Amino acid sequence: MAIAKQAARQAAVWGVAAVAGLWTAVSSGAVWAAAGRPTNWGMGLQDAASPTAQAIHDLHNILLWVITLITLFVLGLLIYVVIRFNAKSNPTPSRTTHNTLIEVLWTGIPVLILVLLAIPSFKLLYFADSIEDADLTIKATGRQWYWVYEIPEQEYKGQKIGGFEFESRIKSPSELGPDDIRQLSVDVPLNLPVSAKIRVLITSSADGVLHNFAMPSLGLKLDAVPGRLNETWTLINPEYQGTRFFGQCSELCGKDHAYMPIEIRAVDDEKFLDWAAKSKAEYAEVADISVNLAAVSN
Numbered sequence: 001m002a003i004a005k006q007a008a009r010q011a012a013v014w015g016v017a018a019v020a021g022l023w024t025a026v027s028s029g030a031v032w033a034a035a036g037r038p039t040n041w042g043m044g045l046q047d048a049a050s051p052t053a054q055a056i057h058d059l060h061n062i063l064l065w066v067i068t069l070i071t072l073f074v075l076g077l078l079i080y081v082v083i084r085f086n087a088k089s090n091p092t093p094s095r096t097t098h099n100t101l102i103e104v105l106w107t108g109i110p111v112l113i114l115v116l117l118a119i120p121s122f123k124l125l126y127f128a129d130s131i132e133d134a135d136l137t138i139k140a141t142g143r144q145w146y147w148v149y150e151i152p153e154q155e156y157k158g159q160k161i162g163g164f165e166f167e168s169r170i171k172s173p174s175e176l177g178p179d180d181i182r183q184l185s186v187d188v189p190l191n192l193p194v195s196a197k198i199r200v201l202i203t204s205s206a207d208g209v210l211h212n213f214a215m216p217s218l219g220l221k222l223d224a225v226p227g228r229l230n231e232t233w234t235l236i237n238p239e240y241q242g243t244r245f246f247g248q249c250s251e252l253c254g255k256d257h258a259y260m261p262i263e264i265r266a267v268d269d270e271k272f273l274d275w276a277a278k279s280k281a282e283y284a285e286v287a288d289i290s291v292n293l294a295a296v297s298n
């Protein structure tokens with residue numbers, strides 16, 4: 001009996017140690033996470049590289065505390081009931097069926113918790129919703145099954161840029177370079193400048209299906225809906241210059257849902273303007289050819 005008790009005590013100590021270890025790992029979040037990409041055995045969220053992503057992490061951390069406290073409270077009640085009211089320790093049970101005070105409390109307190117949680121939640125939704133004074137506007141269109149990016153004609157840092165669009169498709173395993181990630185690297189990544197407020201417009205081709213443009217490290221996740229232009233924004237923190245961000249379509253959209261990743265490269269203004277000029281030269285030409293071909297076939 002003494003041995004069994006000792007074993008039980010030891011198991012309890014190990015259990016507490018394991019939970020504490022897991023808690024440390026989860027709460028510190030970034031232990032195995034990285035910026036812009038998943039990692040092997042990764043745990044927690046990817047690094048927050050934009051103000052929205054940081055706000056999402058903050059809300060997540062608050063919710064983690066709340067849900068942990070609620071779960072421990074319910075667990076404590078269950079253990080109390082099991083010990084105090086089992087058939088042995090409570091042979092003649094009370095026949096009470098109602099207690100108004102307790103019933104009001106167990107309805108009112110959860111409602112109050114939900115209302116309190118709604119405040120930071122709605123604040124975050126409106127924060128991520130749109131931006132008025134954007135420095136740059138880009139548009140992502142989901143197609144079956146790849147993304148098309150458009151940089152509309154606009155002025156950025158005193159220079160006229162844009163007026164082109166291009167397709168961005170997954171790299172096949174044979175095309176992967178040493179720095180690429182299988183299933184996540186694309187042939188033509190979208191380049192975006194750091195420290196700029198970027199308006200992101202998201203839609204799906206008119207004859208298409210629902211997609212979802214998701215880039216965890218930048219706090220972007222929004223449905224791409226045919227016939228509807230959704231809007232959100234991001235700002236890549238300057239310390240992430242040079243980072244390659246990876247995301248995926250996050251709406252079950254059809255047979256190649258798993259093969260339409262998103263790759264964004266964070267660059268400085270100079271590199272971005274250079275990329276925009278080169279891309280315009282390259283893709284504007286392609287667009288002209290397709291127009292001519294259409295005219296010929298008619």
Ligand SMILES: [Cu+2]
Pocket residue numbers: 142210211212249250251252253254257260
């Ligand atoms: Cu999709």
